[in-house]
Amino acid sequence: MATIKPSSDLRNNYNEISExxxxxxxxxxxxxxxxxxxxxxxxxxxxxxxxxSELRRLLDEGLASMxxxxxxxxxxxxxxxxxxxxxxxx
Numbered sequence: 001m002a003t004i005k006p007s008s009d010l011r012n013n014y015n016e017i018s019e020x021x022x023x024x025x026x027x028x029x030x031x032x033x034x035x036x037x038x039x040x041x042x043x044x045x046x047x048x049x050x051x052x053s054e055l056r057r058l059l060d061e062g063l064a065s066m067x068x069x070x071x072x073x074x075x076x077x078x079x080x081x082x083x084x085x086x087x088x089x090x
Contacts, residue, residue: 002027002029003020003026003027003028003029004028004029004030004031005017005028005029005030005031006030006031006032007030007031007032007037007038009030010030010038010040017040018042021040021041021042021045022042022044025042025044025045025048026045027039027040027041027045028040
């Protein structure tokens, strides 16, 4: 369930909002004059969401490349990884 608070709570209850965001990794939605205005997240959760978004972008880019005839076989990709990282039998 979304946590919605008036923007005045950010000033009056900053520590409580910060603790909630860190403890539950959930956003707090702030309203201004009864309408949605801001969303507050912990830094860690923000970085996680940005990383997820970047991963999706890279996967989409790779899939588009494959559909356009680019890329390489799984065997070739694993052989390249084995060589680059000096490991055997991925």
